[in-house]
Amino acid sequence: MTQTWNPQAYCTNGAFVHGLAGGVLEWLAAQPGERILDLGCGDGQLTRRIAATGAVVTGVDASPQMVAAARSRGIVAEEAAAESLPHGDASFDAVFSNAALHWIRDQDAMMAEVRRVLKPGGRFVAEMGGHGNIAAIRVALMAVLARHGHAGCEDGVNYFPTPDAYARRLVNHGFQVERIALIPRPTPLAESGMEGWLRTFRSGVLDSLPEALRDTVVAETVDLLAPALRDEEGNWTADYARLRFIARA
Numbered sequence: 001m002t003q004t005w006n007p008q009a010y011c012t013n014g015a016f017v018h019g020l021a022g023g024v025l026e027w028l029a030a031q032p033g034e035r036i037l038d039l040g041c042g043d044g045q046l047t048r049r050i051a052a053t054g055a056v057v058t059g060v061d062a063s064p065q066m067v068a069a070a071r072s073r074g075i076v077a078e079e080a081a082a083e084s085l086p087h088g089d090a091s092f093d094a095v096f097s098n099a100a101l102h103w104i105r106d107q108d109a110m111m112a113e114v115r116r117v118l119k120p121g122g123r124f125v126a127e128m129g130g131h132g133n134i135a136a137i138r139v140a141l142m143a144v145l146a147r148h149g150h151a152g153c154e155d156g157v158n159y160f161p162t163p164d165a166y167a168r169r170l171v172n173h174g175f176q177v178e179r180i181a182l183i184p185r186p187t188p189l190a191e192s193g194m195e196g197w198l199r200t201f202r203s204g205v206l207d208s209l210p211e212a213l214r215d216t217v218v219a220e221t222v223d224l225l226a227p228a229l230r231d232e233e234g235n236w237t238a239d240y241a242r243l244r245f246i247a248r249a
Helices: 007-013 014-017 022-029 043-051 064-072 108-119 134-148 163-172 191-200 204-208 210-228
Strands: 035-039 056-063 077-079 093-098 117-128 177-182 239-247
Touching: 014 035, 022 043, 022 093, 022 117, 022 239, 035 043, 043 056, 056 064, 064 077, 077 163, 093 108, 108 117, 108 163, 163 177, 163 239, 191 204, 204 210, 210 239
Parallel strands: 035 056, 035 093, 056 077, 093 117
Antiparallel strands: 117 239, 177 239
């Protein structure tokens, strides 16, 4: 399963991703003149906020559509996988990432690359999905997929670790973990609600299904989740939990 990204749908249904990133930006504390890599820069909205501090920021993303969207905002962005970065050794004072690391399949290869491109003492500051993130959404979607004979389509889509497990992984790659925290963050969704979320953040799962089944899977998942995640006025809140950390090379 390969997740696909539509910048317009992401902007409409995923604006909360950059809108709620103030905490991790504070942990980054970008300084004028610093060279910073935004790993998984998406459409470049956060990259632009970092650049406004006076830092020299480069974005990188595996999605050509997202790279094009970032470039349209004036961001210097490159298309590349996090497991194979197109940058020289010790190129950056900091590597930053928001809402991207949980999509990366080979975490060890990614960490090795981040360590390589950081200057000695450089910082790796990120926020990602943590243990328990979208638990209700995943359970509902898996139940519907299994009912229609497609059990397993949701397996391995994301990696949501505990703080202890991720800290150990970072240490194994030579990082010193300064701070790491699991932060519950119930997240109000856009007007498109859970349907919009599923069509944006599970587009790869849906694309792997027979076309005639996709709308049914979305509708049944929405129905299952409504009693838990939709209020009496019809507003949806996703059960997010974020893992945020600072680690030094």
